[in-house]
Amino acid sequence: MAGASEFLSLDAAIAHLHPATEFVRRGAVQAGLSGDCLGAVDLVLEELFVNVALHAYPPGVTGEVGIAWSVPRPGLLAVEISNTGEAFDPLLQLEPGLSDSLRDRPIGGLGIFLVRRLTSSLTYVRDGSRNRVRFEISASNYD
Amino acid sequence: MEDSESVNIESSRNGVGVVIKVVGRMDAESAPEFEEACKSWVDQGIYQLVIDMGELAYVSSMGLRSFITVGQLAQQKGGNVYLCSMRGLVRQVFEITRLIGLFPVHNSVDSALAPQ
Numbered sequence: 001m002a003g004a005s006e007f008l009s010l011d012a013a014i015a016h017l018h019p020a021t022e023f024v025r026r027g028a029v030q031a032g033l034s035g036d037c038l039g040a041v042d043l044v045l046e047e048l049f050v051n052v053a054l055h056a057y058p059p060g061v062t063g064e065v066g067i068a069w070s071v072p073r074p075g076l077l078a079v080e081i082s083n084t085g086e087a088f089d090p091l092l093q094l095e096p097g098l099s100d101s102l103r104d105r106p107i108g109g110l111g112i113f114l115v116r117r118l119t120s121s122l123t124y125v126r127d128g129s130r131n132r133v134r135f136e137i138s139a140s141n142y143d
Numbered sequence: 144m145e146d147s148e149s150v151n152i153e154s155s156r157n158g159v160g161v162v163i164k165v166v167g168r169m170d171a172e173s174a175p176e177f178e179e180a181c182k183s184w185v186d187q188g189i190y191q192l193v194i195d196m197g198e199l200a201y202v203s204s205m206g207l208r209s210f211i212t213v214g215q216l217a218q219q220k221g222g223n224v225y226l227c228s229m230r231g232l233v234r235q236v237f238e239i240t241r242l243i244g245l246f247p248v249h250n251s252v253d254s255a256l257a258p259q
Contacts, residue, residue, distance in 0.1 A: 099241070
């Protein structure tokens with residue numbers, strides 16, 4: 001349903017990943033997304049949510065993560081993940097080396113790489129005290 | 144979240160190796176379970192790990208980390224991790240990250256187990 005939108009605030013902890021996923025899926029269904037496109041929404045949401053849960057706040061501090069979804073038009077889902085941690089633009093992360101042997105392949109760095117590949121739009125802004133990462137996923141990319 | 148959203152892992156010994164069937168979703172919450180299951184076999188001296196991914200519907204970067212970690216561990220011991228029956232989004236994720244070229248990949252478990 002175009003024009004629909006919702007907002008949810010959760011503790012930024014991996015234990016809350018599944019409620020976050022369920023929440024954004026509601027938006028994906030409203031947008032009419034299905035199949036592998038729904039899986040891509042889950043994956044992008046997880047990568048950005050886990051990034052906040054692990055890195056946005058100091059160790060021992062459970063901060064907040066805001067999640068908002070909207071449906072700009074049928075077949076398009078827009079999601080914003082925000083937090084009040086230190087200013088951090090995840091889009092500045094260098095792309096991981098992909099041509100190494102398994103022995104030399106670093107175990108990290110693939111999350112944001114996947115986010116870039118699976119989204120049709122990806123932006124970061126520092127808005128006052130909040131980091132805001134916004135992405136869009138379009139059904140037309142998964143036909 | 145429903146049980147269908149978690150991962151189920153079943154292991155069975157086969158010759159010198161083990162077939163590990165992974166069903167469901169491998170995300171930040173469930174990937175450690177898979178990694179520990181694989182490491183427990185390596186700790187027992189089983190270094191040929193055949194992963195049946197035919198019913199694995201989802202894998203995130205945390206799951207990929209576990210595959211890389213376990214693959215490196217098995218290779219250090221002279222073994223390997225064999226990826227079998229990948230499909231859909233899981234195959235797409237392995238292709239995008241070019242991990243598919245770093246592991247032996249088979250269309251079926253039987254193919255992985257067949258004499259070379």
